[in-house]
Amino acid sequence: MVGTSGAGKSTLFDLLLGFLTPESGEILLDGQTLHSNDLAVVSQRPVLFTGTIRQNLTVTGARSDTELETACAASGILDEILSFSRGFDTEVTEAGLSLSGGQRQRLALARALLARRPVLLVDEPTSALDAVRAAEVIHTLHRVAADRIVLMISHRPESLLDVESVLHLDNDHVDRIVP
Numbered sequence: 001m002v003g004t005s006g007a008g009k010s011t012l013f014d015l016l017l018g019f020l021t022p023e024s025g026e027i028l029l030d031g032q033t034l035h036s037n038d039l040a041v042v043s044q045r046p047v048l049f050t051g052t053i054r055q056n057l058t059v060t061g062a063r064s065d066t067e068l069e070t071a072c073a074a075s076g077i078l079d080e081i082l083s084f085s086r087g088f089d090t091e092v093t094e095a096g097l098s099l100s101g102g103q104r105q106r107l108a109l110a111r112a113l114l115a116r117r118p119v120l121l122v123d124e125p126t127s128a129l130d131a132v133r134a135a136e137v138i139h140t141l142h143r144v145a146a147d148r149i150v151l152m153i154s155h156r157p158e159s160l161l162d163v164e165s166v167l168h169l170d171n172d173h174v175d176r177i178v179p
Helices: 009-017 053-057 065-074 078-083 101-115 131-144
Strands: 039-042 119-123 149-153 166-170 173-177
Touching: 009 039, 009 119, 009 149, 039 101, 053 065, 053 101, 065 078, 065 101, 065 131, 101 119, 101 131, 119 131, 131 149
Parallel strands: 039 119, 119 149
Antiparallel strands: 166 173
């Protein structure tokens, strides 16, 4: 999803998340009202809390080490986690400030993948990543889009390469662009 600043990208996310109520119409998923538990979110500034990496990854339920490793590998953070002396039991400080911005983004993506929700909302998921890591994350999002809806806000044109369709928001309307 692309559009100039103020075009409504964040407003659309807020509507989907239920933070705002539509003035008319309704938001449906497969003919049913969209609920917050249908959504997983990766924000530009991911929310992490004091605890371990494992605790931050399993907020939606217990997961096996294999599941954690698979999600972290897909989000490009596994090698870094395994390099920490305590691995998944490494402590995370308040707001995740003991980690870099890119590490926080990739942990948030892994957590969203583990949630297994039918809709994944991602807001600038590569903004704190170098080109190589950004490409890995975009590849993962393309793969994930095969079995769930992925809505991504991006200002990086390379993030939208090979995307099936792009929504262009322009103040009062949405255009679907098929690259």
